Amino acid sequence: MQRRTFSKLLGASAALSALPAAGADPLKVGFIYVGPVGDFGWSYEHDQARKAAQAKFGAAIQTSFVESVAEGPDCEKVMADMANAGHKMIFTTSFGYMNYTQKLAKRFPTVMFEHATGYKREANLATYNIRFYQGRYIQGVIAGHLSKAGLAGYVGSVPVPEVVQGLNAFMLGMRSVNPKARLKFILINNWYDPPKEGDAAKALMDQGCDIITQHTDSPAPLQAAAGRGIKAFGQATDMTRFAPTTQLTASVDNWGPYYIKRIDEMLKGTWKSTDTWGGLDSGMLTMAPFANMPADVLAAAEKAKADITSGKNKVFTGPILDQTGATKLAAGATMDDGALNAMQWLAQGIEGKLT
């Protein structure tokens, strides 16, 4: 299926490039997604951004994508196919593509690669990411106010730093309101597996969690919470329509501004390998409307959002204790990006182990 979509797109772009071009040949830009574009989560938002870039640059660029590419040897083939087909810029949009992207960057030095959420860079391999943890902190603040049991449930995917940051930021936000709050989590070892995501949410609710958040890409946990009348958060995109009376908010990824900026630099010849990590202030992270909560909680959520946007609240500022009660960050200190990107410990109040 994926290959067919790809060849269809290549066919379409070949047909397009056969037309007499107004000026130079358009810049070919490829995108590789880990899920289906219709996941209405992670891959969907990347594809929205691709469409925004295509609309912005019109005939100057030609974009194509391959969806549902597994984070394994398959993705290497897909990238190589794209490079061989004349793509000069390739966005690989999942953490697990990192080593393959690096390998391909070395093999195709004239192709510029952009890898989302990773940390390995080359002269022709840039990285970019969103400070998702900022949104998690705001979710935690809301959960701290709304959870009667003081116990939230977190459906996670795999224990990579990005997910660990989310767990910890949520806990810090929740404890900023309720110092006794606790957080349980389940990692399902996948980014997109609706039945399993829903099962994980149910298992968390069965253990007394009365608010659910998720770091997996389908609306299944949100729906499972709705089925039990429990409030929850959407993921990556505004999932209101799947559970209108359940979703409190969602951290919404907004890759468009970054894609447009980078493609623009590519067209102008000023592209450089960089490391971008944008948050609420850059517009790369936005929050879906705060809903289904009383006015005082809404005010607290708005305040947390404003403080993070202005830089007053850096989220990971001391004192922070880990699960064992040991000090991870001294009072007054702020964790640097290097430490954030290597995060493999859990904050006090989180139950369970990273495995």
Add this chain to the structure above:
Amino acid sequence: MIALLLSVLAAATPLLLAATGELVVERVAVLNLGVEGMMLMGAIAGFAVAHETGSLPLALAAAIGAGMALSLVFAVLTLTLQANQTATGLALTIFGRGFSALVGAGYVGISAPTLPKLLGIDPMVPLALVILAVVAWFLARTHAGLILRAIGDQHDAAHVLGYKVIRIRYLAVLFGGAMAGLAGAYMSLAYTPLWAQDMIAGRGWVALALVTFAAWRPFWLLVGAWLFGLIMYLSLYVQAIGVPIPSALLSALPYLGTVIVLVLISRDGRRIRLHRPAMLGRPFHPAG
């Protein structure tokens, strides 16, 4: 505790529905390995029709119809044209996976009406138990059930006695397809009210293993379905308690469980031989 029990019962329901169908198929000595593919077809057919028409009865009918249509292909190939059952069943699963993904491409990430709950329980959960009870009663206590079993154990003799071996096998295979389709619809309309490619995620194979696990006896099918439902659910549940087992290992548990159970069972050859439909997987030539 009650919530946990209900979650396990719900997780066991698709397994039970599909396995009940396959049990009947195997009791007439036909082995249809296409359960996974038929479940996927049922899941997408039910979801698509629910989304397009908003009617749940129509959606369920479509799911059952899709499962039956695929099983009919299997029946024509293996019963009429005498193709190899193992190969045809595998092909059916591969086809069902691909075709459901193709049809379902436009239905990813959208919502459809879901099956309503009664008193907090999916009506499909008790329905699956009722169907199993009826099938158990039918096989053990009715004349038709006796004929069905006779065909499974000695189709030549049944043929000589004047029973329509091929026709009865057709009916059994179609029943198996209907049940797999229903199980698929339960997944996409109730259990996880969404369509996602490959959302059955191996449940069809677990259902097949369950039939062998139960040694073709309905009561043991129930035990097996609950046991596997429990394993599937506990693999997530224990993680949230904080049991220090790697999550990757926990994810593999239901499948490891399937393998271990099958190995344990096949150690006792006598028990298998005693209950196994003697003609299982063997083609029937009326002329012979």
